[in-house]
Amino acid sequence: MKLKSLYPLVLAALAFGGQASARDLATVKKSGKLIVATEPTYPPFTYTQGKKVVGFEAELAELLAKQLGVKVEWKTSSFDTLLIGLGQGRYDMVIASHGITPERQKAVDFSSPHYCSGGVLVSKSGGPKTLTDMKGRKLAVQLGTTYATRARSLPGLGKIQTYPNNTDALQALMAGRTDAYLTDRFVALEARKKMGGKLQIGSLVFQEKIGIAFQKGNKTLLAGVNSALKKAQADGSYEKLSEKYFGEDIRCR
Numbered sequence: 001m002k003l004k005s006l007y008p009l010v011l012a013a014l015a016f017g018g019q020a021s022a023r024d025l026a027t028v029k030k031s032g033k034l035i036v037a038t039e040p041t042y043p044p045f046t047y048t049q050g051k052k053v054v055g056f057e058a059e060l061a062e063l064l065a066k067q068l069g070v071k072v073e074w075k076t077s078s079f080d081t082l083l084i085g086l087g088q089g090r091y092d093m094v095i096a097s098h099g100i101t102p103e104r105q106k107a108v109d110f111s112s113p114h115y116c117s118g119g120v121l122v123s124k125s126g127g128p129k130t131l132t133d134m135k136g137r138k139l140a141v142q143l144g145t146t147y148a149t150r151a152r153s154l155p156g157l158g159k160i161q162t163y164p165n166n167t168d169a170l171q172a173l174m175a176g177r178t179d180a181y182l183t184d185r186f187v188a189l190e191a192r193k194k195m196g197g198k199l200q201i202g203s204l205v206f207q208e209k210i211g212i213a214f215q216k217g218n219k220t221l222l223a224g225v226n227s228a229l230k231k232a233q234a235d236g237s238y239e240k241l242s243e244k245y246f247g248e249d250i251r252c253r
């Protein structure tokens with residue numbers, strides 16, 4: 001779900017810091033651990049309970065690691081530094097609801113999509129529901145996401161406001177500092193559930209395929225995870241996990 005123009009940042013980081021070699025599948029298996037990074041501030045996908053990283057993507061990563069015969073070692077970072085850290089070899093993979101885009105594919109490799117989603121407008125009850133309703137109004141987006149990039153091309157908006165995370169953007173909406181909030185439809189459903197009747201979800205602005213990111217050229221690990229994902233989706237374990245968090249199977253159709 002998330003993107004900023006990260007490719008130039010990744011290139012700059014690699015140019016100045018050098019790209020460390022990624023651990024291939026054989027090395028990961030030999031070590032017994034898969035080093036996975038995320039930003040755990042995105043319920044119900046990744047968030048924390050105490051010191052533990054939990055959520056749909058967290059459990060999916062652990063399910064895939066189990067099928068590879070290893071355990072997950074979690075690393076956390078801000079969203080806009082995750083792919084840079086991946087390029088520097090600090091993690092084996094990143095699972096953080098990254099939308100698969102041509103720009104990102106220049107910097108990293110992606111797994112087969114592990115779910116599909118889309119961007120929706122969220123506003124207070126009685127507020128704007130469509131892009132037409134947003135003409136001349138303020139729109140909040142999370143910094144470092146696809147929405148921050150896509151919002152700039154939406155016609156008629158009065159002002160685009162960026163916030164460090166979804167929580168801050170939602171707080172700005174509830175405080176009346178913005179008119180609507182553009183976010184992932186699953187995040188919107190979770191927010192509405194917490195806020196009761198205070199929020200409404202408007203139209204779908206765009207659809208996205210979401211993937212797990214790997215360092216460019218790490219073909220064996222990518223193939224291993226893709227194989228594990230395919231198996232999970234075939235044996236019912238993916239569907240069971242998806243139903244647990246969303247009440248439906250959210251794989252791409």
